Amino acid sequence: MKTILKSLLTLMVLSMTLISCDNDDYTLDPEIALTGSLESPSNSETIEIDLENGDNIIFSWTPAQANDGGTILYTIKFDRPGGDFSDPIYTSPSDNGGGATTFTMSTSRLNIIAAEAGIQQLETGDVAWTVEASSSYFRENFTEPSTLSLTRPEGLAIFPEYMYVYGSATEASDIPSAVAFKQISNQLPNDNFQPGVFESVTHLSPGEFYIVNGNNASAEDLTHYYINSEGKIRSGDDPTTFDMEEGVYRVRMDLAKATISFVEISNIQLYILANQAVKADLEYVGNHTFEATNAYFEFLTPESPDAPDWLGWEEERYRYQFQLGDGQVSYLGSMHNEAMNGSLVPGLEGYNGRPNGGEPEYYNNVYFLGPEAAYWQGAWKFPDALNGANFTVRVVFDPKAENYYQELIQE
Template sequence: MKTIIAKIFIACSLFVFITGCKKSDMEYKDPKVSAVDELYAPLENQQVTLSTQSDARLLFQWAPSHAQDGQLVSYEVVFYKESDKENPVYRITSDNTGKELYANISHLDINRACAAAGIPTGETGTVYWSVTSWRGLSSAVCSQKKKLTVKRLEGFEVIPDNVYLTGAASETGDDIANAMKLQKTGEGKFEIYTQLKSQGGYKFVDRTSGTPEEYYINTSGKLADADNNETSGVSETAVYRITIDFTNKGTTSTKITTMGVFFCPENKVILNLDYQGLGVWSGTGVINFRQESWGKDERYKFQMETSAGTKQLGTVNATDSRPAADAPASYYYVRLLDQNSQWDDKWKFATQVDGANTTVTVTMKGGAPYTHTVKVN
């Protein structure tokens, strides 16, 4: 009996203790965090001319802040309009997912911040930046707001995720449902390998149905809105590599006259590949490996003759071995090389290719990795 009474007493005491606690005492509260007290870089009123180069960045640095519980603080750089330094228009976390006291911010992100601040494309304007400290849901903003003078990129405010080529001069005609997809090569950058006719025009669209946004290359060689159904044209029917850049409205048009298998041991093209259409080249012939004192040499890549000079194509993933029967698809991936050489960025033919009638095909279509195949007939 005494045991039962004791248990009842303990239970009642626990109930009184729990119900006696205030609800507010039981709720979790994020620890407070202090504001950054100094911004180091960039300097006050630093002037920046933005670039579309992929490695173009600006370093932002600041002093540390502290959390009430002693744990790590997260940071983000915030940008403001010149007319409103209270409400940020753009935010970006610091490096290492917000844990560092610095942020290497790309010029493209700074360009977006300037757009949000209302600075027109291609013009110079002012934004202010600061840093917000975070610990959980608690935050504090540095009282300093530093001025940054920026010359914006000349590109489009809205950059499409996908771009297609269409028109009477294109390989697929002027029905946009059949438009050819361009390959995305970077932020706002696209390219296509295709044949264009000298008769008719071509243009770019951002979708293949409905009412797409339309673009063309104007007489100044710049990418522009085709508001009045304008089109681009070429003076000669040929295969071209066309590049367009929505971040600065830049374009290039390079005529490709030949494509072939470059055999490294002989330092020359040994098999010409004919253009088949829709970004595909193919050729058939006997390939003989070169006998060396140490064995047979089978290294190869591809080479084009273009209006911009000789260009080579090689491996995406470096390799120094012959492909196995179950070699991954990535073994054969192709990329345009930055420079020409005899030995770099090459593949090796499989053993059975030596002395055999072989078909080599290069495929460079938008929406999929550029690649090639080697088939012994």
């Protein structure tokens, strides 16, 4: 038995020695031996960026090689013409997490790259691109970069945090006090906004206004815009004339399409959903705010003289209606679905109780529901404290708040 064990031990030692010798003959060498070459788009190719109808652009190249034949990962880089790609304006791993010799880019991303390279809307300019190959800790750019000639569509590609207006037609006389616009996003199922739409609810009267991308008059990157004769937003210090009737408007700037729209908002009313009774007529008081004071409501019961025939419980649900433009009735409401047991806004939860202190902080968020909102959609409930009490109600379209919101305050 001892002889057998000694023999096995000897074989194991011999095998390990042979393996060790074999490993000594092979040395890992991840250094890049050969970079690839850029294939598509071809050098100096012209691309006219079409944000609405354009297909994705596919960038491709031949593979690089490492001395040991190991895996190569790729990063595509974009720079201004003449740049050395040490401080690129955009980088991204290639398709398949960096493992593919292709990169798929949307036209909107290419438009942003063109803008960051200094190409203005409706102008043509060049952008350089290359690929960086990496193997272990070795990284090397392809030796021959390529150039693209890009023609940008009208509209901005890089959006500021806020846009602003000021001038005699607005509520603000100068840049520091300018009226803010916020970029709006899709929240409710019926929303269909593209990036770059900025909105403000504000008072306008005949006069002139200026559009700027900031409210710091001394900022180096402060840019003025105006509306040309075709209704398009263009860079420039010229004032724009507002010649519509005085009123409160929902103004939307679509920076991606370089357009602007003005739709008047009037007759905001708080009304009870069960019987359609108006309980407050809100007036514009400035600074994006509508307000009514001395409002009053007693919760509906089956015995109330104005209760609907079908009512068999105490009812206090309400929302807002208003006129949009030339008399079209539209609605403002909460995130709630018709049953008020869920939210139509992703990430929020419905709250079916009275807001007596246990409601979530987003309970009073206000949303544009649109003219086709379902009968019970977007309801709120009154708190118990306002049953049979006078109150002040405000709807605040503050562009610098996280959301538009309402306030109900007992008087």
